[in-house]
Structure formats: C-alpha cells, structure tokens
Amino acid sequence: MSAQTHPASGQIAQGQIAPIHTDQAYNFAYLDEETKRMIRRALLKGLAVPGYQVPFASREMPMPYGWGTGGVQVTAACLTPDDVLKVIDQGADDTTNAVSIRKFFQRTAGVATTEQTTVATVIQTRHRIPETDLSEGQILVYQVPIPEPLRFLEPRETETRKMHSLEEYGLMHVRLYEDIARHGQIATSYAYPVKVEGRYVMDPSPIPKFDNPKLSQNAAIQLFGAGREQRIYALPPYTDVVSLDFEDHPFQASKADHACDLCGSNTAYLDEVIIDDAGGRMFVCSDTDYCSTRRAQGHVGRLGTAQEHVA
Amino acid sequence: MTLHSTPKPQTAPGPLLQVRGLEKRYGSRIGCTDVSFDLFPGEVMGIVGESGSGKSTLLNCLAGHLTPDCGQVIFDTRTAGPCDTVTMGEPERRMLSRTDWAFVHQNPRDGLRMGVSAGGNVGERLMAVGARHYGNIRDQALDWLSRVEIAAERIDDRPSAFSGGMQQRLQIARNLVTGPRLVFMDEPTGGLDVSVQARLLDLLRGLVRRMGLSAVIVTHDLAVVRLLADRLMVMKDGRVVEAGLTDQVLDDPQHGYTQLLVSSVLQV
Ligand SMILES: Nc1ncnc2c1ncn2[C@@H]1O[C@H](COP(=O)(O)OP(=O)(O)O)[C@@H](O)[C@H]1O
Ligand SMILES: [Mg+2]
Numbered sequence A: 001m002s003a004q005t006h007p008a009s010g011q012i013a014q015g016q017i018a019p020i021h022t023d024q025a026y027n028f029a030y031l032d033e034e035t036k037r038m039i040r041r042a043l044l045k046g047l048a049v050p051g052y053q054v055p056f057a058s059r060e061m062p063m064p065y066g067w068g069t070g071g072v073q074v075t076a077a078c079l080t081p082d083d084v085l086k087v088i089d090q091g092a093d094d095t096t097n098a099v100s101i102r103k104f105f106q107r108t109a110g111v112a113t114t115e116q117t118t119v120a121t122v123i124q125t126r127h128r129i130p131e132t133d134l135s136e137g138q139i140l141v142y143q144v145p146i147p148e149p150l151r152f153l154e155p156r157e158t159e160t161r162k163m164h165s166l167e168e169y170g171l172m173h174v175r176l177y178e179d180i181a182r183h184g185q186i187a188t189s190y191a192y193p194v195k196v197e198g199r200y201v202m203d204p205s206p207i208p209k210f211d212n213p214k215l216s217q218n219a220a221i222q223l224f225g226a227g228r229e230q231r232i233y234a235l236p237p238y239t240d241v242v243s244l245d246f247e248d249h250p251f252q253a254s255k256a257d258h259a260c261d262l263c264g265s266n267t268a269y270l271d272e273v274i275i276d277d278a279g280g281r282m283f284v285c286s287d288t289d290y291c292s293t294r295r296a297q298g299h300v301g302r303l304g305t306a307q308e309h310v311a
Numbered sequence B: 001m002t003l004h005s006t007p008k009p010q011t012a013p014g015p016l017l018q019v020r021g022l023e024k025r026y027g028s029r030i031g032c033t034d035v036s037f038d039l040f041p042g043e044v045m046g047i048v049g050e051s052g053s054g055k056s057t058l059l060n061c062l063a064g065h066l067t068p069d070c071g072q073v074i075f076d077t078r079t080a081g082p083c084d085t086v087t088m089g090e091p092e093r094r095m096l097s098r099t100d101w102a103f104v105h106q107n108p109r110d111g112l113r114m115g116v117s118a119g120g121n122v123g124e125r126l127m128a129v130g131a132r133h134y135g136n137i138r139d140q141a142l143d144w145l146s147r148v149e150i151a152a153e154r155i156d157d158r159p160s161a162f163s164g165g166m167q168q169r170l171q172i173a174r175n176l177v178t179g180p181r182l183v184f185m186d187e188p189t190g191g192l193d194v195s196v197q198a199r200l201l202d203l204l205r206g207l208v209r210r211m212g213l214s215a216v217i218v219t220h221d222l223a224v225v226r227l228l229a230d231r232l233m234v235m236k237d238g239r240v241v242e243a244g245l246t247d248q249v250l251d252d253p254q255h256g257y258t259q260l261l262v263s264s265v266l267q268v
C-alpha cells in the first residue's frame, strides 16, 4: 500500500513494470525521480506541520493548470506500481477531467484504476471527499486552485506568510463577518476555511462545506497540491480540523434538503440535475460510486428503477 | 500570599513611553537623530516642523513601522512593565500594534481596508484579539460609528463610498475600538478641506479627553497642536530644536526656527 511504500519503488517500477504497461517515452508516473523526491520531501514536511503551506518547484505538466496539475504531481510522487488509483471530479469518475487524469496515469504508470472508493489506495479528487469513510493506508489527493485562505483580504504574500507564522488570523473572521453582513448568514459554501490542530488556518480546496467535517479525524492521509501557486500542504491521519465560525452563527455542513432520487440516500451530498425541456429536476448523489453501490445493494429513490436500468 | 490584604503603596504612574537617543538614517541622510522625551499617561504630544524635518520618520520608529539605527523606545506594557519595543520580538510588537497601540494614517486608504464594509473595518481589531460573537461585534461597531458621527445605516457600506472626512473618522473608530493606550497620528487632518478639518479636530479632541488617551500627533499645522497637544516638540533637519508646554512654545518661542514657524502661521 502506497502509504507505507519505500521511496525507491519508482525505480523498481521503471525496471520491471514499465516495459509491459507504460509508454516508454516517460519515467514511471511521468515525473523524473529527482522531481518526485523533491515533491515527497515537501509532502513529508507538510505532514510534519499539518496545514502549513510548503513551497515546491512545480513542474510543467502535459495539461493545462485548471486541470489540477498540483494534484497530478502529488499523485505522481505517491504512486507505486501496486497502487489502485481512483480519480473523481465533483464526485464523479466519468467527467472529462477525471477520465483524462486516470488515462494519464494508466499510460505513464501502468497502475490499476477503479471507481470503487473502498478498493482505491490513492484517490485524486477535485471538489469532493467521497461519501464512503476512508480507511488507514488510503491517500486522498486534492487539486487546489488557490491555497492561501488569507488571499481574499490580504493580497501581499509577504504579509500573509507573516500572519501565518504569528497566528494572526483575525482577518479570516472579517471575511466571515462580511458574509453575514451582506447575506444574513455565512454564505461561503465551498472552500470554507478551517483551522488545523488549533494552529494553521487552511483552505480545504473548493470542496462543499458539507464535506468539511470529513476532513477532521480522517483515517486516510490527505494531501493538497496547488500547481500554479506551487504549494503543497497535508493532513496526517486523525488530525483535528475545525471550521471557523461565530458563536452566534455556528458552522453548518449544509446540503440540499432532499433525498437522492436514484438511491434514496438522505445523507449524501446532492447535485441538482435538469432532466427535461420542461424544466423538470432531480437530485442525485454527486458521489457516483456511492450512489451506484447503494443501488446495487437494492436501495431505490423516488425516480429510481431497477439498478441495471440506471447506468 | 498574605492573609491580610495590605494596600499597595501608591506611586505616581511612570511614563507610558520613554524615548532615548533615537536615530534613524536613510543611508547617509539623517531621518531623525538624538530624539529623547517622556510621554505620561493621558498626555498628548505634538510634533511640528516643516516638510522633511523628520516627523514621520520619528513617528514610524516609535510605532515599530521602522527600525531605528540606535536608541530606545520603552513602552510600559500591561503585562511586563516597561519594555524596549525596538529589541522586543516581532510577535510581541505586532501584538502591541493591534491592542495597546493605534496608528491613524494621513491617507485613510493606508489605514482602512477599502474592500471591507465600515462595520468590518471597525470590527477587525476586535476579531484580531479573539471576539467571536457576530452580534456583539456589530453592536460595538455601531457604537463606534455613532461616536465618530457616521450614520448607523452606513455600517454595511464600503469606505470607498465615503467622503474623505468620513473615511478619516472611520479610520479613527477602527483604531480606537479596542481601547488602545497610545495613539500615533500622522497628519490626521492632512488631506481634508478646512471646514472638514475643524469638525474632525473637534471630534478628536472630545475622544482624547473622554478616553484619557495618550497620543503622539505629527502635524505641520500649528492649529492642530494648539487644540490637541499638551506638549510640543519642534523638529528641524531631523532634530528636536525646541520642546515644552504647547502654549509656552507657541506664545513665547525661544528658538529662531520656532519663531519663524509661529510667525508664518500668524500671517495667514
Ligand atoms: N524612505 C526614505 N528613503 C530615503 N529618505 C527618506 C525616506 N523617508 C524620508 N526620507 C528623508 O528623511 C527626512 C525626513 O523625512 P520625513 O520623516 O518624511 O519628514 P516629515 O514627515 O517631517 O515630512 C527627509 O530628508 C526625507 O527626504
Ligand atoms: Mg510626514
């Protein structure tokens, strides 16, 4: 399992597996070994100081920045030949973004892939945490567009670094204050800021705030990669993560007040989908693996039918 | 611990701020040099002098924005008593800047967050020292807006929608909301129309008196120090050339340069 893998595994992969499965033009998982070592050092530092943003020398990847090059580089540095990779985008395994990243690692690393959360050893994600509880030994890699939670009100990098080092986080609450003043409640619904182990304030990437509670005390290793901004940060297993709030406006992990129309789940995060020209709508789990697993178990929602009918 | 509570011996309070031999150079050019004075609790010190005489340099050294090349700035802290703020750690100094100290800039844009509502601007210092109750923060913001004569319904407007005078009053509210013990002001009435200046001065005087604030006010405007300052230092070429009680210095200036300053005002 990758969480316990020794650092030389990349080289073993190159020697033994690459000739069978991967494109010869690339090193295992595309990045050269030196780059992967550099990224692993940043990851270890990040794990040692949870929530702290570690600078790293982000490499050009054969895909545009918006496609999660930070996450891709972190995944590349973590993958070993035995890993089973899952890639999700907004909870779904089948979006263009997820499919192309999955293909990229199939081609460059020859690793097995899966859509099943429980089977995966490494999960790269954009905008969601899987509904199914993760377990020890799994790694969740987040794609991060803007790693700096203080950027919103303080554009100067020198100043935000100082604020982190001196724990001057009053500005985060100014941001939430502004939200309440303007909208009557904390309207921030994704990338909702958190405090890690009572120390660093961290941007959890644009996951819905519904997912924030899953950041805390998670059994998996959580790694965050921002490619354009060249930052890596991390949460080791079982880290305390608290969403910022006010005493009289406590944090709420909200979701649409519906059940999934396909699998009937009352607890999963839902996407609203327009289903016909008359403006008909349905709510479905954003986590496609979770939804199909439930349907396979016989759960049926309001609009659900026989499990094999809804692909 | 003693069983009987014996009253502490009453001693006159020491100086809030003791400045000793302060110097700041920009390369070979003197910003300010050889500046020493004491500021007592509740006292307002005015610093006057023509443009380029070193007033802002001195003020920024006192407030920890600039590091002096030599000298001491000893502040009587609440917890540890008198401490040299030049040599103390940056975390402690920054903590002082958002609790016991306040700094009012000449240009309100330098002292306000233009992208944050008036209420958020006033509330920031409260949140910086741990306030976590939205309703209470808002109540205090409203209270301070009224104290600086800004209508309650403007609380959610951004300062960019305010006039220059209102922005300056907002900056003052934002600074005073945590009850600082020492306020630094650099030309607080500087960029304002004369009528607006008068209103702001009046307001400042009221606040300083009512809150018993200690302050160091830099200005080139003698009318400002006449109204606000108990004592005065006159600066020229980075040095203090005359110091004393405000009325004495203004009514009976000893130094030739001060006489010039005072007479140029009388001619207006
Ligand atoms: N950042 C700087 N770099 C170089 N010289 C400076 C700088 N700031 C101020 N000075 C010089 O230091 C002297 C004092 O300036 P300053 O403190 O701004 O005076 P005042 O506020 O009385 O107008 C002037 O000669 C000025 O040109
Ligand atoms: Mg000046």
Ligand SMILES: [Zn+2]
Pocket: A260, A261, A262, A263, A264, A265, A268, A284, A285, A290, A291, A292, A294
């Ligand atoms: Zn479902």
